Amino acid sequence: MVGRIGRPHGVRGEATVELRTDDPDARFVPGAVLRTDPAERGPLTVAGARWHREVLLLAFEGYDSREAVETLRDTLLEVPVADLPALDDPEAFYDHQLVGLATRLPDGTPLGEVTAVRHEGADLLVVARPDGGELLVPFVTAIVPTVDLAGGLVVVDPPEGLLDL
Template sequence: MTDKLITIARIKGAHGVKGEARIQSFTAAPDACFTYGPFLDKDGEAFLTPLKWRRQKDEFIVTFREALTREEVAALRGRELCAPRAALPEPDPDEFYITDLIGLTVQTVDGEPAGRVAAVQNFGAGDLLEIDGPEGRFYLPFTRDAVPAVDIAAGRITIDPPVLDEVEENG
């Protein structure tokens, strides 16, 4: 498959004894993950087709068209469920799909080349751009102050990295 894939949900584990799965949705409207057709695997192959789902706290209990046993669902725990990028709605202004940011060139506000976006990470304190720069890989907070401009069409991100104060050693 040539279209970019986006992870829209993850199997958290089995529910009950009838082959139902607990699904964590990553879409902005949580139940939207069930509207993009069958879930695809990381290779873009149709993997599972949701038949029925119901919300339970912060997850969904899902019955699939494919007849699965509890053990088969349990073995899929942690499996990412994807959809083609083209099937998803266009994001609002100032919102981005992570996959659209990967590979964009990065420049400073002064126009100096700063590298390419390698990944977008979140270790619990907010999104970080992981950038392959001329002097190695570095992280930058994905905030309006540090990243004042993202131009997907031009394939460019403009950054204004914070200046770190030099630490003086006291003798």
């Protein structure tokens, strides 16, 4: 996911976008085609992009009014995995690579499964616990020393008390 459509801006069919990409100026160029979730709302073609203060505003082909753009609110914007550039840093991962991985403590005790990655100032792994609860794990090397994509595993070495939250 590279973004989420927010509220309409103005009356000419622009929408605010909650960014989930570190290169929005390259990702949201006019003519870019984005998949959507839910899929029936797309694909969407970017007709225009501009910054208003610190908020990215996008216009989409075929959506030229405030009312039309309102129908897209909360739509997730995605790009095909094949279109993503390779990451140079071996310790960097795309969110989709982490979702679905099993999590274990260093001693092998299962913690659950990564269901999402949140970017809220710090990156957090959302782990669904076997008991039905949810655990938020700061995605930093000190707490997540191992990510084994091939093995489908994330090792979590939590500081004291993290598992009790």
